[in-house]
Amino acid sequence: MSKEGILIAVEGMDGSGKSTQAKLLYHWLRAKGLPVYHTEWNSSKIVKQATEIGKNERRLLPRTFHLIHAADFADRWAKQIEPVLKIGGIVICDRYKYTAMARDGSRGVPLEMIEKTYSFAREPDLTIYFDVPVDTSYDRIAKGRGALKHYEAGMDMNWSSDPFESYRIFQSKVSEIYAQLVKKGRIMRLDATGTVPEVQKRTRIMFENYIDLSNIFVIDHADRLAENLNQSDIDWLSYKEGVE
């Protein structure tokens, strides 16, 4: 497949702040008038229903977990990601195949198998790994919560009978796989400690270092205005014809 468009992925632990940063990145590029699309892990309408059943009834096993998330991704790949790349647009994926490697891999699915399942998903032009210490992300997610969800905590793996302890074990495994991916140069580590604006500043610097936007067309000014005006009205009393 020829390389078209720009594909950006953000990765990181739960609570690393990557989704917040990915959305800011999206709004920034959109404000530049660029054709940009944002998509999230496990958000395809059709597959989500089945995932919910699997989670609620605790039917999901590492292998079916792996396949069902791949189905979700394949649906979004076909409907959202590839179509935008195909026309030379920018896609920001909040979690990409590295999440499958980290999570499914932690659950014992062989990495080669995960790579093969996701072989249709090309390497992004930039994958930013929002790195925070395991303790920080643990605090952000687990602190003050009465309970963790069964699969979120990795309770399906019987690592521990205490959900919080299980979650910590799970996240350490996830963090370990991410660290290997960083070492192999598959994902780029970004220090995600600090305030949201601080991290966004670093994010933009990394983005500009790796991504060349000069070949991406800017959406025509009139078309952007037309979209903005779609829901609004005109004041006919003061309206003057032929004034741009």
Place this chain on the structure above:
Amino acid sequence: MPYPGKLIVIEGADQVGRSLHARLLSARLEAHGIATQTIGLARSKLMGELLKSHTNDIHHLNWRTRALLYATDLHDQIKNDVQPLLNAGFVIISDRYDLTPIIREKVRGGDPEWIKDLYSEIPIPDSVLILHCGPRRLLNRIMFGEKLETLNHFESGMDLALSTSITSSFLKYQKLLRQEFEIVGEESGAVLIPTRGTVENVHDKIWKQIQPIIGKLIQPINNG
């Protein structure tokens, strides 16, 4: 049969700005003392809900069945609403009329003459304005409007197997529609209005086009 009201049709592809311009035109006419009513496809009491809530099923029907359902829908609006309102002196703005139902079946191999005959007795519009725009520009607007997900299989022409990518298919399909609108436009004396400019710019062109029709009806917003 002549009637005191007027019928203005705004045609064109999805996302070209038809509904926006129909709304602006209606608002401006009302501000100038002209009663308007907007009609369009899949808006009849009889068929509207059916057509909107079963879009997928309808897209899978044979073209003849689909053409008949849409013809029923438009006729229900015309017979029950449009004709009495035209007789009362309303300006009817039709957000698409008979062209779209003919063209989109024609590009799928349907017989345009057969469909035209279904519409042979509908009121003849006083003005047909076709909003026009390059496919790529349409797609840019969809992207910037964060509406990519609303691109559906049928409206992207995926059933014509033009491409497996929905955006590429959309571009090819819209190109076909655009050519058809140009041909039909020329045949029927419709006016093609390019939508490259600003919304105000496009609105001005529409307003100018309909002056011969509504000029006499207009009342000023400010007296004196």
